[in-house]
Amino acid sequence: MSEPVEYPALYLKRGEDARLRAGHLWIFANEVDVIRSPLNSFKPGEVCAIVAANDKPLGVGYVNPHSLICARLVARGLEHPLDASLLAHRLQVALALRERLYPEPYYRLLYGESDGVPGLTLDRFDEVIVAQATTAGIERLKLEVEEAVRRVLNPRALIWKNDAGIRELEGLMAYADIGFGEPPGALRVREGDVEFVVDAIGGQKTGWFYDQRANRDSLAPFVKGARVLDMFAYLGAWGLRAAAMGARKVTCVDASASAVKLIERNAERNGLAERVRAERADAFDYLKALREAREHFDVVILDPPAFVKRKKDLKEGALAYRRINELAMQVLSRDGILVTCSCSYHMPRNALLDAVQKGARHLDRNVQVLRSLQQAPDHPVHPAIPETDYLKGFICRVLPAA
Secondary structure (H helix, E strand, O other), X not given: OOOOOOOOEEEXXXXXXXHHHOOOOEEEHHHEOOOOOOHHHOOOOEEXXXXXXXXXXXXXXXXXXXXXXXXXXXXXXXXOOOOHHHHHHHHHHHHXXXXXXXXXXXXXXXEHHHHOOOOEEEEXXXXXXXXXXXXXXXXXXXXXXXXXXXXXXXXXXXXXEEOOHHHHHHOOOOEEEEEEOOOOOOEEEEEOOEEEEEOOOOOOOOOOOHHHHHHHHOOHHHHOOOEEEEEOOOOOHHHHHHHHOOOOEEEEEEOOHHHHHHHHHHHHHOOOOOOEEEEEOOHHHHHHHHHHOOOOEEEEEEOOOOOOOOHHHHHHHHHHHXXXXXXXXXXXXXXXXXXEEEOOOOOOHHHHHHHHHHHHHHOOEEEEEEEXXXXXXXXXXXXXXXXXXXXXXXXXXXXEOO
């Protein structure tokens, strides 16, 4: 039997271990007994033993004295050090799920807390892994992460795409870099019958939004023969999938010039260029212009960035969701289909539906919810950590009031 690991102890106040024992992995600064374990005695990202007030160890994690979430639990008990071997084990467990789910190596390989490694995201593009560290603890463990990935997958390259805004809360700089291997250039991802070129370094997040794959898979009954408008299109995932499923005409709209060029490139490489048009525009302005021109579409897809990034932004963000959905309904044909989504954790599912309903009633329309949408299963939800359940949406039928 291995000896218990020895790390500096982070002591919790009395009663503050209840949430951790229930399954959560975060420790907030006001839960720490700073008399027994002053936070300023730890370095950002330092590995620590997390100990309850009664001196019973809860597990091993890492600490950042400068963050509101000042520590995260990675392993329960003190039997296993926080090293490449532990990370490789977590990665093998995560990989087993993805290989059951998907026939090809394109998926979110590891999803932070839900896969037992808080602060780490790994996306797989066949022989290239795109990694993102959002905490000081994972930043300090980068070499161990790389070793674990090599042990389990031995891919051609690993890219660190560390430019998420949340890193600022951890006191971390934004950058993108090659962890190992040669710069891969443009990456490719296959989804359904469509192959996309992805910009892992200059693109959004880790380059692709795997979380919407299952929702895009469900488009087929609604888009065949339809005229489709894909707003906030990014690389045209929704729009090109719709075209491949038989949509008659697709317009993809995004504010980024580079994204629009990649949409056109992706449409061309998949033989869809005759049915797919890409436009660079602000979504709100574009929908208003379509309304003025009395343009109508059979299907409108809304997959915007998060309008509610903080809890205090909920009121303003909910209004933005209502406005964009109302504008979308104004360019829908009679008996049209509205696909509406939110990736804002702080925007509850019922609040999104309420925004849709209020917009519909303002226009004297009726809405039928045909399908509820959520994140794909390679983004599993941790039942004790509601923050892991962020993506929500609906496929709606919009009818004139009669």
